[in-house]
Amino acid sequence: MKPRITHTLLALSMAFAATAAAAADAFPSRPIRIVVNTAPGGLTDITTRLVAQKMGEKLGQSVVIDNKAGADGLLGIRYVKTQPADGYTLLGTAGTVAIQPAVKLDPGYDLVKDFTGVGPMVRSPVLVVEGMSQPDQTLADFMARAKATPDQLTYASAGVGTTTHLGAALFLQQAGLKVMHVPYKGNGAAMADVIAGRVTMIFEAYGSGAGKVKAGQLKALAVSSTKRLPGLPDVPTIAEQGVPGYSYYLWLGLMAPAGTPKDVVAKLSDALHFALSSKELRDRMRDDGSEPMIMSPDEYNEFLKRDAVQMQKVINELGIQKQ
Structure with a gap:
């Protein structure tokens, strides 16, 4: 009996292994x-x-x-x-x-x-963007306004502790600015308020923001890369505009x-x-x-x-x- 049981268990084990291997080979089946x-x-x-x-x-x-x-x-x-x-x-x-x-x-x-x-x-680098109704024409303009009115300007993000939040917070810290944070459920959810001017500024990924800049929905004040990007050659880096050494991806x-x-x-x-x-x-x-x-x-x-x-x-x- 024991040899028969052993053979049966071995056969079952081999069958299970073969089934598992076939299942793995079949991935993905849906x-x-x-x-x-x-x-x-x-x-x-x-x-x-x-x-x-x-x-x-x-x-x-x-x-x-x-x-x-x-x-x-x-x-x-x-x-x-x-x-x-x-x-x-x-x-x-x-x-x-x-x-x-x-x-x-x-x-x-x-x-x-x-x-x-x-x-x-x-x-991806990010763009510092504002709605077209904001008065700033350069990042220096934004920084001057923020210094003159601490905690009066606002910046949106995809939420507390998200990449866009940290990129902006690092910039504001290095620039010595106090700007109020307004978190959203993703940058996409924030964009309507930024475009409408209800929030002053947002750090938006280049890939999703450049099209809106070119379409005239947003104005780009700066890019967070180490050098200017071919797609928006007229947009200076943050480092060029008074925050030396800053870059963020x-x-x-x-x-x-x-x-x-x-x-x-x-x-x-x-x-x-x-x-x-x-x-x-x-x-x-x-x-x-x-x-x-x-x-x-x-x-x-x-x-x-x-x-x-x-x-x-x-x-x-x-x-x-x-x-």
Whole structure:
């Protein structure tokens, strides 16, 4: 009896292994969803949609976008954390995911324990933009107004502890300005108030802001890159305009719930690299002022750890208290 039981168990084990291998080989067998933790219309949303379309070509399945904005980006992050670790639900986010643990008493997730990186998508500088009704013609004009009326001007952001918040807060700190912060559920949600002049200024990603500048909806006072950008050559850098040494870039990336099989992550990573390497997408990104970032999942996980440490240091220096 014992040999028969042993053979039966061995056969069952082999059958299970074969089934698991077949399931892994079959991935993906249905559409993949990328949860974007910002409102539609911002750089994270726009870029992820472009990348998702190209990834779908490589994977042979549609890759759909599901916007879950709110709680300074935490709503989408926490949601993805709870999803099955099977590769069918991913998180599309900016560097906000590495910042929130430094600014929230209870962020509701552990970056290292709850997620695994698929890969970064792009990095992008930001534009300092205002509505056309604002009187400022240059960044110097804005700075002069802010110095003359402390805490009277306002700046919008995608939420407390988001990348656009930190970029603006760093600029204001280095420039010695006091401007009131008005957080929104994503930069896209803030844009109507900025355009209408109800909020003075916002740091908007170049990729989602340049079109509005060229269309005459917004005026660009400065760009956060180390040098001027070909798409808006007449817009000076922040460093050129009285804040020497300042530069700021935000990054976007894809993540999966912790425990997602490595072979599944590898397939998703390959599809992401395929998307980022396409001439069509690279040309679009260049025109939008963005730069593709290509890393392996392991490299991206190390990048995330380093960025979280660096962001904690920045938060401490800015004196932003945990909420």
